[in-house]
Amino acid sequence: MILDDLVPQLKARKCKVEIMDDAVVRVEVNQNFVLSHRDCASSQVPLVVTCRQSNSGGAFTIDTMNAAEIVCEANRETPDECAQKIMRQLEQLGCLSPFGNRIENDRRAYSEAEEVLVTQRLAELGYV
Amino acid sequence: MINVLRKNHSPRVVVISLDGVPYSFIKARIAAGDLPNFKTLFDNGSLRRMNSVQPCASSVAWASYMTGKNPGKHNIFGFVDKKPGTLETFVPTSANMMSDTIGEIMSRAGKKVFVMNVPVTFPPRPVNGILIGCFLGTGLEKIAYPAQVSAELKKMGYRIDASAAIARENLSRFIDECNDVLNKRAEVMFHYLAQASWDFFQCHIMETDRMNHFFWECAENQNAPYAKAFVDFYKRVDDLIGVVERKIGDETELIILSDHGFCPIKKEIYLNRFLAAAGLLKFKTASPKSLNDMQAESVAYSLIPGRIFINLQGREPQGTVAPERYEEAREKVARTLLECKAPDSGAPIIRDVIKREDVYHGEHFSKAADLIAVPHDGYDLKGDVTKLIFGENTALTGMHKFDDALIFVRQREIKPVQENLWIGDVAPTILKLMNLTVPADMDGAAFV
Numbered sequence: 001m002i003l004d005d006l007v008p009q010l011k012a013r014k015c016k017v018e019i020m021d022d023a024v025v026r027v028e029v030n031q032n033f034v035l036s037h038r039d040c041a042s043s044q045v046p047l048v049v050t051c052r053q054s055n056s057g058g059a060f061t062i063d064t065m066n067a068a069e070i071v072c073e074a075n076r077e078t079p080d081e082c083a084q085k086i087m088r089q090l091e092q093l094g095c096l097s098p099f100g101n102r103i104e105n106d107r108r109a110y111s112e113a114e115e116v117l118v119t120q121r122l123a124e125l126g127y128v
Numbered sequence: 129m130i131n132v133l134r135k136n137h138s139p140r141v142v143v144i145s146l147d148g149v150p151y152s153f154i155k156a157r158i159a160a161g162d163l164p165n166f167k168t169l170f171d172n173g174s175l176r177r178m179n180s181v182q183p184c185a186s187s188v189a190w191a192s193y194m195t196g197k198n199p200g201k202h203n204i205f206g207f208v209d210k211k212p213g214t215l216e217t218f219v220p221t222s223a224n225m226m227s228d229t230i231g232e233i234m235s236r237a238g239k240k241v242f243v244m245n246v247p248v249t250f251p252p253r254p255v256n257g258i259l260i261g262c263f264l265g266t267g268l269e270k271i272a273y274p275a276q277v278s279a280e281l282k283k284m285g286y287r288i289d290a291s292a293a294i295a296r297e298n299l300s301r302f303i304d305e306c307n308d309v310l311n312k313r314a315e316v317m318f319h320y321l322a323q324a325s326w327d328f329f330q331c332h333i334m335e336t337d338r339m340n341h342f343f344w345e346c347a348e349n350q351n352a353p354y355a356k357a358f359v360d361f362y363k364r365v366d367d368l369i370g371v372v373e374r375k376i377g378d379e380t381e382l383i384i385l386s387d388h389g390f391c392p393i394k395k396e397i398y399l400n401r402f403l404a405a406a407g408l409l410k411f412k413t414a415s416p417k418s419l420n421d422m423q424a425e426s427v428a429y430s431l432i433p434g435r436i437f438i439n440l441q442g443r444e445p446q447g448t449v450a451p452e453r454y455e456e457a458r459e460k461v462a463r464t465l466l467e468c469k470a471p472d473s474g475a476p477i478i479r480d481v482i483k484r485e486d487v488y489h490g491e492h493f494s495k496a497a498d499l500i501a502v503p504h505d506g507y508d509l510k511g512d513v514t515k516l517i518f519g520e521n522t523a524l525t526g527m528h529k530f531d532d533a534l535i536f537v538r539q540r541e542i543k544p545v546q547e548n549l550w551i552g553d554v555a556p557t558i559l560k561l562m563n564l565t566v567p568a569d570m571d572g573a574a575f576v
Contacts, residue, residue, distance in 0.1 A: 099253075119219060
C-alpha cells in the first residue's frame with residue numbers, strides 16, 4: 001500500500017494527515033494546500049494527487065484527474081516509487097520544503113561493496 | 129554611516145572546524161610561537177575550552193554540533209551502530225541523522241549555505257546552496273549536493289580524506305598524504321568562498337584528527353620522530369586560518385571550533401575481552417568472528433568506544449537478562465568495569481561509567497547503549513570481538529578526549545549559560561548570530 005510508505009514521510013515533515021476511509025487520505029501540507037489521493041496500488045487505475053485547495057472530500061472525478069499535478073501509474077510503479085515520486089513532486093511544487101524534517105532512511109546509503117570499503121577505512125583509523 | 133550599513137546587512141558567518149584539535153595544544157603551540165595567525169585572532173576575540181559529547185567520537189560530536197541536540201534526539205551514537213533487533217552493525221550516515229541541521233534550518237529561512245566535509249554529511253542532504261559530504265563518502269561521484277558540484281570537485285582534484293592505510297605502512301608517506309589532502313581542501317574551500325553565494329560558510333578540516341591519531345607523541349615531545357613535520361603541518365593550518373580571516377574581512381563573523389581534545393595512547397583496550405574475562409560475556413567459539421557468536425547467557429557486550437549493552441530479554445536477539453533484573457545487571461557491569469586494571473601497571477582503566485539516562489533523552493533514547501564507560505586518559509576503548517588479547521599498542525599514538533575541545537568567536541564575547549560549554553551550544557549560537565529563530569527542541573544554549 002502506498003499509504004504505508006507515504007504517510008510516515010508526510011508525518012515526519014509535520015504534515016497533518018487524516019485518513020478519511022480506506023482509499024482516500026487528506027493531508028494538510030501547509031496553510032494553503034490540501035493534498036488528496038486515492039490509494040489504488042492494487043488496481044489498474046492511475047493514482048491521482050492534487051495539492052490544490054480542495055473540499056472534494058475524496059470524491060474523485062474526471063475533473064480531479066485532469067487537474068492533478070501528480071499522477072502515478074500504480075500498475076507500473078511500486079508503492080515505494082509512488083511515495084518517493086509524490087514527495088519529490090510536492091517539494092518541486094513548493095508544497096513541502098526540501099530541506100530537513102527527515103525520517104530515518106533505512107534504504108542503504110551504501111552498496112555492500114561500498115560498506116565494506118567504508119568499514120575498512122574506519123578500521124584503519126581504529127574506529128571499529 | 130558604516131555602522132548603519134552593517135546593521136542593514138544580512139549577518140554572515142564563516143565556520144572553520146578543526147577535527148580533534150585540543151584547546152590546550154593550540155594554546156601551547158601559540159606560546160611556543162608556532163601559530164602567529166591563531167595568536168592574533170585569539171588575542172582579539174573570545175576563546176574557550178569546550179566539552180564534547182559521550183561517547184567521544186567525531187560522528188556523534190559533529191551531529192550534536194549540526195543539530196544542537198543530544199544523541200537521543202539526533203540518533204547518531206557512534207561510528208558504528210547496531211541494526212535494531214540484531215547484533216549486526218552498520219555505519220550510520222546522514223540518512224540516519226534524525227534531526228534538522230543548522231544548514232537545513234537556514235535553507236528553509238532562505239539563507240544561502242555552503243558546507244564542506246563536516247562528518248555525517250554523507251549522503252549529502254539538500255540545502256539552499258552547496259553541501260560537500262564527508263569522509264563517509266566512497267567517491268566524488270555522489271559526494272555533493274547539487275550533483276553537478278561533484279564534477280567541479282573532480283576537475284579541481286579534490287580529495288575526500290587521507291588514507292589511513294598509508295599510515296599503517298609508512299608514516300612519512302602519511303604526512304605527505306595529509307598535507308596533500310589539506311592543500312586540495314584549502315584550494316576548493318577558497319574557490320567556493322570566492323565563487324559561491326553564501327550567508328553561512330563552513331569548511332571542515334579532517335586532516336588534523338588524522339595527524340593527531342598517528343603522530344600525537346610529537347605534540348608532547350619535540351624530539352619525537354616526525355616532530356618537525358607535525359609542527360609544520362599545524363603551521364600550514366595556521367597559514368590557512370590567516371588567509372581565511374583576511375579574505376572574509378571584518379563584517380563576517382568567524383567561528384573556529386574543534387569537537388574533542390586528544391591525549392597520548394597508553395594502550396588500546398578490547399573491552400569485550402575484559403567482559404569475557406570477568407564472566408559477563410561468553411562466546412560459542414574460542415575465536416569469535418562477530419557479536420553473533422555471543423552465547424545467550426551473556427550479560428553484556430560492548431561497541432566502540434566504551435558503549436555497553438545489557439543482553440536484555442525482549443530487546444536483544446538472544447537476550448536473557450529479564451527486564452526486572454536489568455538494573456541489577458547494569459550495576460554489576462558498571463562495578464566490574466570500574467575494577468578494570470591495566471595488566472602491566474595495575475592502573476585503573478575506567479574513570480567513570482555513565483547511565484544512558486544521565487546523558488541522553490529524546491525519541492531515539494531506546495537505541496542508546498545502557499552504559500557508557502569513560503576511560504582514564506590513555507586507554508582507548510575498542511569493541512573488536514575478534515581480538516583475543518586484552519590490550520595492545522598499534523600504529524595509533526593519540527586518542528580522543530572529552531573535555532579539551534575549543535571554541536573561538538572573533539567579534540562576540542562567549543558568555544556560557546551553564547558552567548561548561550558543550551558542542552551542542554554552537555548550533556543555537558550560529559542561528560542567533562544570523563538572526564534566525566532557535567528551535568525550541570535544541571538542547572544547546574546560545575553563548576553570545
